[in-house]
Amino acid sequence: MKYTTADLRLLNALATLLRRTDPIPQDVLADAMAAGLRLSHREPRLPTRTLDLAWLLP
């Protein structure tokens, strides 16, 4: 998508506001951070659902 400088300035101001208005709960962030432990601790993979990887296509 292409934006004007004014568009980006407006969206950036909106992002700042939304972070304060609807902050991500700390426990949700903590869970997201903890998900990375699987990478560092080489934890065994959990059974996962099949994910559609269509996004990889151009």
Add this chain to the structure above:
Amino acid sequence: MQTTELISRASTGDEAAWQELVHRHAPIVWAVTRAHRLRGADAADVSQNTWAALAEHLPRLRRPDRLPGWLATTARRECLRVKLQGRREVPTDTLEIPAAPVCHTGEEELLWKAFARLSERCRNLLGLLAHAPELTYVQVSRALGLKVTSLGRTRARCLDQLRRKLTLLEGHPE
């Protein structure tokens, strides 16, 4: 540090790199859950599952530059899965707009009032683009379930409406 390098480091177990990835991109996942009217435990589930899926696939990511789109699309699928399970979706007529924030400036207060007066579709679209303007039309379409063919016009209309409401409020602040 570039996202590509963060992904590379996180893939090899660098916890700080992973935390930075989460810090930068968590608002994208959160914006998608909000656009699907999920709150509380459901929104938390979507977030957790999305990040768990990324941790699972991170070492095999072929296009790190597409991470924001990957997260948005995966979050959308998690949202649909939760909704299909018939859990705690908030009905439209009781959906709240978040309480007005403590605004640091008068400009911020006007922006918030103008944003709150937009349609839900525009709030969802601009709410996502605010955190991830780099998303492509296709990625936004997938993340929000909007038609890609009309997305350009919708985006332009939403931005225009936001500006118009800001202008009106600047002339007649409440």
